[in-house]
Amino acid sequence: MPPTITLDLPDLSATHALAARLAGLLRAGDAVLLEGPLGAGKSEFARAVLRAAAGDPALEVPSPTFTLVQSYDLPAGPAHHFDLYRLDGPEGLDELGWEEAREGIVLVEWPERLGSLAPGDALHVALAPLAEENARRAQLSGWDARLAALAA
Numbered sequence: 001m002p003p004t005i006t007l008d009l010p011d012l013s014a015t016h017a018l019a020a021r022l023a024g025l026l027r028a029g030d031a032v033l034l035e036g037p038l039g040a041g042k043s044e045f046a047r048a049v050l051r052a053a054a055g056d057p058a059l060e061v062p063s064p065t066f067t068l069v070q071s072y073d074l075p076a077g078p079a080h081h082f083d084l085y086r087l088d089g090p091e092g093l094d095e096l097g098w099e100e101a102r103e104g105i106v107l108v109e110w111p112e113r114l115g116s117l118a119p120g121d122a123l124h125v126a127l128a129p130l131a132e133e134n135a136r137r138a139q140l141s142g143w144d145a146r147l148a149a150l151a152a
Contacts (some may be wrong), residue, residue, distance in 0.1 A: 004141040005151045012134045015041060018150065019048030022123075025146050026053055026105050028077040031119040033111035036127035041136050042109045045127060046081050049107060053079065064109075069096050078104035084113035093117060123147075 009015045022032070032049070034042040047061040053074045064070045064083040072079045080101040087093075090113065098117065111118055123146075126139040140150055 003144065003147055004139055005147060007138045007140070007151065008130065008135070009138055010132065010135050012044070015045060015134075015136065015138075016048045016052075018138060019045055020052040021150050022125075023049050023052035025143075025149055026074075026076050026079075028104055029102070030105050031102070031122035032105075032107045033114075033118065033122045033124050034107060034109045034127065035111060035124060037129075040127040040129050042127055043083070045125065046107045046109065050074070050079060050081060053105075068092075069101070071101075074105070076105065080104060080106050082106060082108045084108060084110040087113045089113055090115040090117045 007018065009018060026049075034046060036042055043063050050061050050072055051057050051059045053076060054072065055075065059072075061081070062070060064081050065085065068083060068086065070081045072081070082096065082101075087110075093114070102119070108114065111122075121142065123140065123142040128137045130136055140147060
């Protein structure tokens with residue numbers, strides 16, 4: 001079983017700090033799978049990762065809920081933010097350019113819809129809301145060599 005790190009993020013500032021640490025580790029071919037229930041903060045986390053990776057806190061990062069994918073040119077290479085909530089399974093991924101996107105960085109909300117296309121070397125980020133407003137718990141697993149840098 002891969003190592004897991006659990007972090008309590010008491011507010012948006014802590015969530016954004018974790019996202020910034022992650023952004024600094026991203027490289028072409030990386031997949032970040034964002035798991036958790038509705039309202040857990042997956043889109044907020046992805047938005048913070050993309051803004052930090054771009055070095056632009058004002059970067060417009062719309063939710064890909066209806067477009068299913070949004071693409072960005074980042075210093076580390078192309079990045080693609082997928083929201084697969086509206087898909088039943090991996091069948092529609094070809095039309096979304098999944099294979100080409102995997103050459104860059106992918107952040108995926110609702111990764112269970114990837115089925116067999118889920119990358120085995122992905123970083124899993126499971127988010128769960130806590131009782132306090134904007135507080136969440138993050139469980140991170142995968143990326144054995146880089147995982148410890150996320151706990152800093």
